Amino acid sequence: MIVMKFGGSSVANADRIRHVGRIVQDALPRKPVVVLSAMGDTTDYLLEAAEKALEGTVAFDSIKDLHIKTMTDLGLPSSLNQEIQGLLKDLETLLVGISLIKEISPRTKDYLVSFGERLSVRIGAAYFRSLGFDARAFDAWDVGFVSDSNYTSAEVRKDCWPVIQERIGSLVSQGVVPVVTGFIAKDPQGAITTLGRGGSDLTATIIGAACKAEEVQVWKDVDGILTADPRLVPDAVPVEAVTYEEAAELAYFGAQVLHPRSMQPCSAVGIPVRVKNSYNPSATGTLIVSKLEKRGSLVRAITTKKNVTLVDIVSSRMLGQYGFLAGVFQCFADHRLSVDMVATSEVSISLTLDAPHDLAHLKRDLEKIASVDIKKNKAIVTLIGDVRRSSAILEKAFGVCNQEGVQVQMVSQGASKVNISFIVDNEEAPRIIQALHREFFKGGV
Incomplete structure (x- = not known):
């Protein structure tokens, strides 16, 4: 059946x-x-x-x-x-x-x-x-x-x-x-x-x-999950297979695939899901499975999520203090704001918010414990792939950004270990996606 x-x-x-x-x-x-x-x-x-x-x-x-x-x-x-x-x-x-x-x-x-x-x-x-x-x-x-x-x-x-x-x-x-x-x-x-x-x-x-x-x-209405958004990269090609985890990350970070929630029942019992094109039924489509035995290219697909807000929080009070991060995230919880990406150092936290919000009240509350800088009109660029080879992925990705003259403003490797994401300006995202696709997929998938 x-x-x-x-x-x-x-x-x-x-x-x-x-x-x-x-x-x-x-x-x-x-x-x-x-x-x-x-x-x-x-x-x-x-x-x-x-x-x-x-x-x-x-x-x-x-x-x-x-x-x-x-x-x-x-x-x-x-x-x-x-x-x-x-x-x-x-x-x-x-x-x-x-x-x-x-x-x-x-x-x-x-x-x-x-x-x-x-x-x-x-x-x-x-x-x-x-x-x-x-x-x-x-x-x-x-x-x-x-x-x-x-x-x-x-x-x-x-x-x-x-x-x-x-x-x-x-x-x-x-x-x-x-x-x-x-x-x-x-x-x-x-x-x-x-x-x-x-x-x-x-x-x-x-x-x-x-x-x-x-x-x-x-x-x-597409030939499966593609290596990039075809509106940005016309020569994007279908990916033969991805894991449920990779498909969920792609969907979360902007790809029009399946909503992560909809994959949970099949993921739980190991039933494969195939994404196919009703306008081109002869195309094989993309198979979503629990685990892939063989790994091909470094990167499975590239996606972007535009119009995010970057919040930089800096405080020397973080140094060696327990409970500081809890206080920061309690502010976001109090204002009912969901955080996408997070990166931390000893004295700073950078994080992103999905959609435009009036953040004046949040900023006021955060400034009680830290310096806050809010930057809008940013884009998350996400590379989905074999993050066990993250050094090679980062080397190539940052080399591309350097060649394109684009300054990366934040980097995060997801706990899922299948994605590496970084922040650039909205207007830079299409150019970076195209350049990254050439770099990682110039030989095909």
Whole structure:
């Protein structure tokens, strides 16, 4: 059994659904389970409809037109039209309610955005049946997904895994291709929840892990994980394989891969995840595994995260004093700020923050114990690879920076031992990424 997850761009319209149908059909000997996201930009359209409803206007023509047109273009039966029209009527009723009470709670928001996936799987499964195989649409809760009640960012309960395994396994053994909604679940009280960032991928990996699948395939619009962002480096190439740890670091430091949270179920039980391109299904893609037996180039991939803030904290009081670092990080905790990178010396700490913040109050509190310098518009450049060979990586990387006339402002080697990151100015990042890619990948991967 394999699990095949297709994102919104892969099922954005009738042509894309036809294409996905051929991919699934080709995979029938491997007993696929299909997970679908909402079509195209449907989730955004639903949120826009909610904003209009809050202003007193009930309008969702873009959603209705997309799904009705797709059914017509695919030549789907009128019986499906009744089911889709029923969901659209429920959506309209919800929007009317929002317009009347002029409020949308997290619970209501989850119910609202669930319509995208619920519409998508019904259209997808109906088209797959027209190709001659027994595909059936399921809302995630129908195959056992139960979550907590943390609306907009719910966690699937681990005790529902055996139920998922039993229900999915039973369907597959009967020759059924289950087509399951990504991103959503129900809490024990029966309220619809959403799984937050990476939610559709998480649905797929939970099914894969619970059912001990041969492989989970996540179909995107690129040929797997690339050596660099192709918008910055047009000759970036796919990486054949990475570890879960490397993939998580790539995602955290800016690469559009899988959210680290979505990889956890498969990582925990050792099920491989393959990132493939629905626009180029013949491409091998990138395999994400627990461990790689052989190591090739020094660096697996290069990524960047722009618009970070660098905070330099200097105090001679640090020297030989216990508890000083605890006091510094308590300030960040008090201001609810999450730190990305950290580097320390005997009398200084340098660290980065992810997004722009008003740091005036933080600076005021920190200045009670140290001198503080805050620098904005910085970029983290991250090298993911064999950090057991960190000296060679650093030698090459800093040689490139020197040649490009770029001053490195901070360096950090992650505790994961798979990344080396350093800070440069925002405007320098593209040039450095391109130069580093030439240096590390000039001979190919």
